[in-house]
Amino acid sequence: MVxxxxxxxxxxxxxHALEFYHPAKFVDQTELEQFDGVSAGKYTxxxxxxxxxxxxxxxxxxxxxxxxxxxxxxxHGLSYKDIGFLEVGTESIIDKSKSVKTVLMSLFExxxxxxxxxxxxxxxxxGGTASVxxxxxxxxxxxxxxxxxLVVAADIASYAEGPARPTGGAGAVAILxxxxxxxVFDQGVRxxxxxxxxxxxxxxxxxxxxxxxxxxxxTCYIRSVDACYSLFTKKFSxxxxxxxxxxxxxxxxxxxxxxxxxxxxxxxxxxxxxxxxMLQDPENEMYASVKxxxxxxxxxxSYYDKGLERAMMQFTKAEYQKxxxxxxxxxxxxxxxxxxxxxxxxxSLLSSASDEEILxxxxxxxxxxxxxxxxxFSLKVVSSTEKFRETLQIxxxxxxxxxVTPEVFAELLKxxxxxxxxxxxxxxxxxxTLAKGTYYLTRIDEKFRRTYARx
Numbered sequence: 001m002v003x004x005x006x007x008x009x010x011x012x013x014x015x016h017a018l019e020f021y022h023p024a025k026f027v028d029q030t031e032l033e034q035f036d037g038v039s040a041g042k043y044t045x046x047x048x049x050x051x052x053x054x055x056x057x058x059x060x061x062x063x064x065x066x067x068x069x070x071x072x073x074x075x076h077g078l079s080y081k082d083i084g085f086l087e088v089g090t091e092s093i094i095d096k097s098k099s100v101k102t103v104l105m106s107l108f109e110x111x112x113x114x115x116x117x118x119x120x121x122x123x124x125x126x127g128g129t130a131s132v133x134x135x136x137x138x139x140x141x142x143x144x145x146x147x148x149x150l151v152v153a154a155d156i157a158s159y160a161e162g163p164a165r166p167t168g169g170a171g172a173v174a175i176l177x178x179x180x181x182x183x184v185f186d187q188g189v190r191x192x193x194x195x196x197x198x199x200x201x202x203x204x205x206x207x208x209x210x211x212x213x214x215x216x217x218x219t220c221y222i223r224s225v226d227a228c229y230s231l232f233t234k235k236f237s238x239x240x241x242x243x244x245x246x247x248x249x250x251x252x253x254x255x256x257x258x259x260x261x262x263x264x265x266x267x268x269x270x271x272x273x274x275x276x277x278m279l280q281d282p283e284n285e286m287y288a289s290v291k292x293x294x295x296x297x298x299x300x301x302s303y304y305d306k307g308l309e310r311a312m313m314q315f316t317k318a319e320y321q322k323x324x325x326x327x328x329x330x331x332x333x334x335x336x337x338x339x340x341x342x343x344x345x346x347x348s349l350l351s352s353a354s355d356e357e358i359l360x361x362x363x364x365x366x367x368x369x370x371x372x373x374x375x376x377f378s379l380k381v382v383s384s385t386e387k388f389r390e391t392l393q394i395x396x397x398x399x400x401x402x403x404v405t406p407e408v409f410a411e412l413l414k415x416x417x418x419x420x421x422x423x424x425x426x427x428x429x430x431x432x433t434l435a436k437g438t439y440y441l442t443r444i445d446e447k448f449r450r451t452y453a454r455x
């Protein structure tokens with residue numbers, strides 16, 4: 001007999017730590033409205049966006065991923081030997097073969113750790129969530145060797161000139177996963193909806209810019225909220241409710257965290273959750289002010305009726321302020337971060353909420369990626385989140401960025417566009433504004449090989 005097998009399954013698998021990275025430069029959305037010649041409030045009120053992160057040619061998907069991983073390891077006093085699984089969720093592809101994960105393995109060299117499972121995962125904004133699920137599955141599986149799992153969700157979101165440009169941004173989140181965590185994923189309740197759609201995609205491999213139908217993509221997002229949330233309520237109630245016939249409602253979730261292409265869409269999605277609750281119990285007195293809209297059910301008309309949309313946003317206004325707004329600080333001030341978006345929203349919540357506000361509370365999360373893939377799932381905060389507040393400090397860090405004018409913003413996007421495919425290239429972006437510990441691109445050689453340094 002070679003050895004005994006430990007049949008003890010890891011318990012309370014969830015999130016031990018989060019690290020958030022954002023670029024050092026931003027553009028103000030009010031100034032961008034003036035620069036673009038659109039009506040005042042189109043971006044700030046119509047989209048719910050305040051500021052937007054900006055990258056020059058010094059940053060790419062590799063550099064922001066290197067930064068967020070190294071910062072997490074250092075802040076939490078970890079060794080790279082502690083990591084047995086590493087996966088990257090991203091749609092910012094700069095190489096059609098070599099994964100970002102293999103670039104991150106350069107950080108493991110000194111520790112001599114090459115036994116690290118996982119690669120990259122791609123499906124628009126959903127890749128980070130898929131990678132988190134893969135990490136959780138690894139820890140809970142017979143393949144787990146006792147070490148921690150690390151996930152990176154990272155993207156640079158930029159758009160060609162036009163109405164979608166103010167919905168850009170950039171960011172990265174590193175997520176440390178293992179047993180006996182302070183944030184524990186609820187088991188058996190993930191509710192997923194997959195479709196074949198052409199709402200947002202990137203067929204031009206030589207360009208960062210997507211092909212996107214914004215209005216259609218917003219509708220696809222809301223349809224996925226309907227499908228995923230409705231299924232989640234059934235799965236959750238069956239597993240956790242003393243009366244499985246009594247479905248959980250959005251009011252039973254202490255906080256709701258969303259993928260945030262823009263913050264106005266998040267508000268609409270939260271209202272849509274309440275609409276689904278109403279359809280399950282239309283005669284309940286609490287829905288008296290909106291019950292007339294139950295006639296739409298999940299008809300095609302329900303996705304386009306502005307009266308229904310406004311009524312549900314108004315109906316949930318107070319709950320939205322309490323349960324959703326605390327998670328949107330990064331989203332409104334950094335912008336869309338694609339795969340990192342929902343995890344940056346969770347980071348925002350944990351960065352600001354006190355133990356009194358969040359301990360023993362349940363958080364619902366909705367992740368969406370165009371094309372499309374979506375999941376509604378949940379976690380519970382079972383112990384103090386003081387370490388999250390101490391290490392994230394998102395409001396403080398965002399206050400220390402450098403503002404650029406809309407003119408400079410446009411120039412930086414043009415620079416990235418013109419240099420995206422170059423070889424034998426030395427980046428020219430200003431590194432003086434980079435935060436300490438930020439990795440940046442120093443060179444693309446004649447064989448397209450990239451090298452980095454750390455500020």
